[in-house]
Amino acid sequence: MKTAKKLVSIASCLCLGALTLVAGCDGNSPPFNTDAGTNAPDGLSIPRDGRVVTDVWEWVGDGTVCGSISRVPELPPFDMLLALDTSYSMDFKEKWLSVKAALKVFAKDDRFSSMGVGLQYFPLRAQCNASDYEAPDVPIAPLPMINTQLTASLDNQRMSGGTPMVPMLTGVLKYAKAWAKAHPERSVAVILATDGIPDNTCLVGDKQVLPNTLDNLVTVAKTAVADKPRVPVFVIGVGSELTTLDEIAAAGGSKKAFLVDTAKNISTAFLQALNEIRSILACEYEIPAPPSTELLLDYTKVRVRFTIEDKNEQFFSRVANAAACTPNGWYLDDDKNPTRIILCEEACKKSHSEGGKIEVVFGCNPKPD
Template identity: 25%
Template sequence: MAERSEKGKVAVVAMLLAGGVAASCGSSEEGSGSTDPGGDPSTADSGGGGNVIDPGGGGFNSRRDGGGGGDSGGFNACAADSQRGKPVPLSMAMMLDSSGSMWLRTQSGEFKWEVLKKALGSFINDPKSSGIGIGLQYFPRFQNNMPNRCTESAQCGSAGPCVLKACNDARGDHCTADTDCAQGATCSITLGQCHEEGEFKCRTDADCKTSYGDYGTCDPMIASYCAGGQDSCNIPDYSQPEIAFAELPGAAGAVTDSLATHFPNGYTPTSAALKGLENMAQAQMQAHPEHKVVGVFVTDGLPTKCDQSMPNIASIAAGALEAGIKTYVIGVFAQSEEPQAKPNLDLIANAGGTGTAFIVNTDQNASLELLKALSAIRGNALPCEFALPLPSTGVPDYGKVNVQFTGGGGDQRLFPYVANEAACDAAGGWHYDVDPAGGTPAKVQLCPTSCDSIKADAAGTIDILQGCKDAVVK
């Protein structure tokens, strides 16, 4: 890309039926094992051979007792104490491309930057985004905290001047006074901006016909950039959100105000920006371990600054995934650019655990397509994770927890327990956030297949039952 002059929440109701339920699970058919809710999960119910549930069978009432016990109402008889819970909150760390090429126009005639602002505005004000936490930063950042836009040289400090005027000779260098121009020339030309890319400064329409392309007419300038500005490759510059994490819809006003003050300018330091995004996300996860945190990286260009190696950049997303943070990628490109852009952005998305990048085609309705991409990410990222509360009496017995899904039509399914995320397969299931043998679980997490199934049924409910031995696959 040309840079500067050189370039439902699935309506799942979570019911946590938690329990100090020793009395209700102490029937003879449970065998002679321990019924102490604080007991050893590995020894509980061992005398009866345990409960083996056929996931394709009759739900709770298809209990199979290896010790010869009969049907006694299954898990419904075990869940005596209930507590209502809710899905784990979602936080989205967002890194937005505000490089100079965001001044390029889309098929609708809007600048890419305007398309991004419109789509993001719709997303943050969508009732379906309510409750999501959002933190926001932009790239490129500039050295020495230089602003990314200016309307007067005083705003630039040592990185000035602000590029607003030019000498009236053939060279047309930018200037602030006649002394900046060659002998005989004056600093008398008020610069404009090329219609097709607002960062290109121009004196006449002819200045907008460059080797990079035809950028239309020379229009009055909205704002400019500091002449001495240099894009930063310093990762800490990108690691703190400009808009601190806050929950929607309350955070919407701050996001809208921030977008209004930014001005596309500079190159594309992808590596520094992506690493900053992952640092933002990890800091949020450490501050709020009860949240699920994901990164969203929006760009309209391939790397043109800092480390430009795509394998190295993809490894940043891979490192974040190891820390429990998935990275979603949105590319905003003309259709002619997609063959080159998509494979590179797919490298990042795949390494970040999200498969492939979303590509917004600027030759179509880019604003709508970008909103669709953000909405798809929201739907995919909304966690299939549910808090595991303490029972009203006693402590959790991690060997006596089961997860049931009741569809909108009343059908019930029992998800099998698996040891960890790596054990998930096409059959689905659930696992704890940490192994009970070595830690204290705080969440119940569904495997991807089971997660997809509940998201497909907006009227469904999840019940987490404590008190009966973990169901296993038949």
């Protein structure tokens, strides 16, 4: 049986004097934000004396300060709030029955133990009231503790109404943002599962919510990842012709929606999409504080290196945001006040390769007087 051998290093390497960051502080570094795929010398996060520094800051060298934090990667503590479409159209082609079956399997899968899960449905009876969606039918709580509650909730659902997605997402995100703020040590995401896009319900907005249009849904999703705390919105489309959902997914922080073809095994594909979303969040790296209060991280001096078994070295390149992602790209969660480095989807998949290792290296500058 294969086991994960991936090691993630988040390293900060500083050189006093000129205060430029170099590989291992030895002067042989490639330029920052180099084009992905170029080769470079080894030693990005290993101090000069060869010691491996784990979970501590350490200062070594002659007039040079190098600090590194290394950790064996685990899937991050993760909570998801599932917003499930229960409109009339979900009754066709056994879409709802398949989604329900997949979620029951998901809840009993040992791989997802300790993950927090909550459920909300749309439309609710007062379908245009965003505040009604702020209280999930199943509040976020860890698996498997809520298996019974989750199963009962799924079994009690009946299909009705249309797709008031703007008021729904507005309310759901208010709950998710409050949860994320109260649990800063955990990643939180909203998973929107639907077979459609906003319809002509709830077209009259008010002070609480925008009218129910696709453009406004994109705006709500975009705000979710732009404002702190960041809550990405992933989209699972249950149908064969739902490429419009890619626009919502891109606004919510991923490049495209996960589309589940109703002509195939919906339950298996839905479960696979949930697992892929979880893996994507394992490619978000928290930015460490600098080793001194006299220093500031310099986000123009960030280098992300990928190796497989310490060979086949590549440097991933910075892109503007998720929408601009490339196969070997990464971006900051917030350009002005970043807290995480996020690998683009293809780079994320690559980083999960057997024997793969990611190292993120930061440069610093002294605080201005």
